[in-house]
Amino acid sequence: MATSTVENYLKHMLLLSEGGEELVSMGALAEALAVVPGTVTTMVKALADSGHVEHRPRQGVRLTAEGRRVALNVLRKHRLVECFLVNVLKMDWAAVDTEAEQLEHAISDEVLDRLDALLGHPETDPHGDPIPSRQGKLDSQVYATLATCVVEKPLRIVRITDQSAEFLQFVEHNGLLPGESVRVTERNLASGLVTAKKTAGRPLVLSLAAAGKILVQPAR
Amino acid sequence: MATSTVENYLKHMLLLSEGGEELVSMGALAEALAVVPGTVTTMVKALADSGHVEHRPRQGVRLTAEGRRVALNVLRKHRLVECFLVNVLKMDWAAVDTEAEQLEHAISDEVLDRLDALLGHPETDPHGDPIPSRQGKLDSQVYATLATCVVEKPLRIVRITDQSAEFLQFVEHNGLLPGESVRVTERNLASGLVTAKKTAGRPLVLSLAAAGKILVQPAR
DNA sequence: ACGTTTATTTTGACTAATCAAAATAACTAA
DNA sequence: TTAGTTATTTTGATTAGTCAAAATAAACGT
Structure with missing residues (x-):
């Protein structure tokens, strides 16, 4: 092992x-x-x-193929455990990454399967990160981010690619959770600032660095 | 840590x-x-x-007091995890000890508390072993066993004190799970054999060693 | 092409946990 | 007591994973 x-x-x-x-x-x-x-x-x-x-x-x-197989299995455990912690135990969105870091090495494949079934075979974890399938398929779709998307186009947030508690708390506090609708109203390369607006809400300013960690797809 | x-x-x-x-x-x-x-x-x-x-x-x-505190916390994790695996994930009674052996070191106190609440604050694990309280209280009641109890007295099984998969499978197969009613009909020290009967069922013969691992209390 | 920066590799040392086998202490039976 | 058995401790080595710091290689800029 x-x-x-x-x-x-x-x-x-x-x-x-x-x-x-x-x-x-x-x-x-x-x-x-x-x-x-x-x-x-x-x-x-x-x-x-x-x-x-x-x-x-x-x-x-x-x-190698074998190394990838092992890695995907660990990642699957990590992300399914995150789902469990958030959906079943109602834990804080921002805290579960640390927890899953430990649990991913302790749960057996048997427990993994049953957890997967209990959760209804989810495709992404609470941050929108894709969960590798049992067979080792990992959705590797490339998404736009709030730093790269078309301005004024209606978008849907699909994924947050920074698991640090601070960033996730910021995201949650500003209602930028996966599934939410937004559009970028302004982007200024010089100042490094992006302005985003939710359908109902005041404009929100964030740095390009932060915006680049929020993945989106065209709304609907 | x-x-x-x-x-x-x-x-x-x-x-x-x-x-x-x-x-x-x-x-x-x-x-x-x-x-x-x-x-x-x-x-x-x-x-x-x-x-x-x-x-x-x-x-x-x-x-020491401190060592005992840590030990009780680990034992609490172990037994609550066993409850979770059996009651929520419907895992095999006999297999969960091995799983819990790993998980007891990986779950945080935060997860522990939420698991406890989810399970409704159980007092014993699926084998009847008492779960230490959050405050570190452990029920240390001394029970009779099928090897020491009074013959012909109606009993209720409360606990199995051997966690090996083989023994647990034997126990399950013969319907000697915690909660079940039995009485000992015969005990022969010379041959080292105990005969037990469930309310409805054929007589069951087991060794003194095996009988000593099944804890009981007076029925009702 | 030459010196400088930067990334990588090597070397030597350390910690936690373990084993095998030898040394020691304690108990036991005549 | 005295020899013999048994449990415990000691000693010396080993493995996995790590760091600090020195050595090496590659890349970069002028």
Whole structure:
């Protein structure tokens, strides 16, 4: 069995490679895992020996089919656990990522399946992140963001790509939850500011950086 | 934070001391934790340094108030998780101990509280084992067993004290679940056999060892 | 093309948890 | 007592995962 450390390495590789094809740098992985780069190099070599990744020295690392399989299973556990914590235990939207971080390594595939059934086989977690299927299919659709979308076009929020509690609290406080309708009324590259409006509500100003973490699709 | 290894050491000390006062031997602990005795000695000294236990060299070990607090919290998590797995996820009675072994170290106190509420604050887990209260109270009532009870007296099964899947499957298969009514019709010390009868059913023969793991109280 | 910055890898050391096997202490039976 | 059994402790090694800091390689700018 993969240790939870191994599972974390693989999961973050999957998240950082946006689908699994590109090489992930040691630096990015070190950052994501909150360890020093040397540790990642060492670990990645071990993961290459165990067949979970392919390591190109000085270039980066990529998941093998087997590594991807493991990573998708962990991600599925993480996101289904988040659904459970929010939908069943009514926990705070912004706090569940931390909880799921622990639980994703502790639940068995058996529990996973039953949780999935209990929740009605959801397709996304409470933040809008797609849940990998049992068979390892992950919706990798590319969405526009409030930083890149067409101005004045009616939109629907589909996903928030920053799981930090602070950001999620901000999002919730301003009613920018997945499913909500909005449109961007103004975008100023120079100042780095985006103005958005909900159908009913006062205009809301946010930075380009923040706007880029809110994924949208055309309304309806 | 206590690592899950530490939590396991403390939990097993609590279980082996039947309430917390007697000294637990290194050998018993090694057996329960499936490690060699030398490992336990080393670990127990570390736990003494961190204030979780009091170590009497060559005699045994005992939980301190703090160690007991931690152990009770872990046990509470274990047993509430078992309730959840059986009552909500409808998992197999005999399989949940293994699952809970992992989950008890991964769920936060916050999740614990919500799980407790969701389940309606149960007092025992599916095997009849008492769940420590939030405040750390643990029902330590001493029950008779099918090996020690009065013959022919009507009884109610309250608890099964062997969590191995094999034994639990045997118990389930013979309808000796907690809550069921039985009486012992015959007990033969020489042959080591006990004969029990459910209100409606054929007589059931089991060994004294097995009978001793089934706790009962007077019916009604 | 040359020196500088930046990313990566290597090296040596550390911690937590473990085992195997030797040493020690305690108990037990003649 | 004294030898023998049994439980415990000690010692030395091992594995997984980590860090700090030095060494190396690649990329970048002029």
